[in-house]
Amino acid sequence: MATTKKPKPNEIPSALDANQVNVVLASLEDEALRVDCLVILDRMRGISGHEPKLWNVATFGFDTYHYKYESGREGDCHVLGFHPRKA
Amino acid sequence: MDGTARHSELLTQLRKHTTSKACLYIKRLSDIQLPILERILQQSYDHIKSRDGQMQALSKHKIGGTAVIPLSDVDRRRTLSFGFHTTLLHQGMVVVGLRYSFEASPRTDEVGGDLPTEPPRSQAATGNSSPRKSISVGRGTWESVSPKSARN
Numbered sequence: 051m052a053t054t055k056k057p058k059p060n061e062i063p064s065a066l067d068a069n070q071v072n073v074v075l076a077s078l079e080d081e082a083l084r085v086d087c088l089v090i091l092d093r094m095r096g097i098s099g100h101e102p103k104l105w106n107v108a109t110f111g112f113d114t115y116h117y118k119y120e121s122g123r124e125g126d127c128h129v130l131g132f133h134p135r136k137a
Numbered sequence: 138m139d140g141t142a143r144h145s146e147l148l149t150q151l152r153k154h155t156t157s158k159a160c161l162y163i164k165r166l167s168d169i170q171l172p173i174l175e176r177i178l179q180q181s182y183d184h185i186k187s188r189d190g191q192m193q194a195l196s197k198h199k200i201g202g203t204a205v206i207p208l209s210d211v212d213r214r215r216t217l218s219f220g221f222h223t224t225l226l227h228q229g230m231v232v233v234g235l236r237y238s239f240e241a242s243p244r245t246d247e248v249g250g251d252l253p254t255e256p257p258r259s260q261a262a263t264g265n266s267s268p269r270k271s272i273s274v275g276r277g278t279w280e281s282v283s284p285k286s287a288r289n
Contacts, residue, residue, distance in 0.1 A: 086166040093171075097178050115185050129185045130138060130178055 074108055078134055087134050094130045109133040138181040147177050 071091070078084045091102060091110060098112035105111040111128025118124035141148065141156040148154070153168035154161055161177075163169055 082165065089166055089171070093175055094178060097175070097182050113182075113186075115188075130182055 070104065071102060071110075074104065074110075077108075083134055087132075090132050094132070098130050103128070105131065138178070139184050143184065144177045144180060147173055147180070151177070 075084055075087060078087065087110075094110070094112045095101065100113040102110040102112055105128055109128075109131050110133075111131035113129040114126050115129050116124065116126055138144075138159065138161065140159055141161060142158075148156065148161075151169050151173045154163050156162065163174075
């Protein structure tokens, strides 16, 4: 997910339970992509020590941080995250 | 993640990928070196969390104290060339006016050391002409800031 220019939701999303993670994963048609996602989920969970939350449509984000630009704009974003693109 | 530029060295070892300013694009995990990706993720996570900790500390404006903040190299250089308060202002320090009777404001006996410049002639003439090299102000509240503090 890029970037600084795109408006981001200011609210921190609620945690995904395991079932919701599976729902998003099940919507991926490509089996290899799903396996890759499981690996990335596992690694990001290990590094951040947090469970994934769903940002926007299908971005898995781990942990949050608060940012503030010199323009005064501020908000929250995930520290680590990834978005499985449809292959 | 933070900007990809910070990780350029590891990215050269990652194999097949593309980047934008803040994103790393990978087609298949089998195209890349997973251990390298893990190191990039770890670096990125640690970096953002340490900056986050710094921001949390700065958002609690302190009056009459000094916060010790882990500064980036650029900030450190700026501190050395322009003086510390400039950096604190840049980082969001708030300057407030206090009445002279404000109890917690520094007392003159807490200013120790010597003046950095030669004393005025009148003072030198009174016999107080010892060499003056530095000035130090006491009463700072030293607070170390843990990078992984605050949120969560």
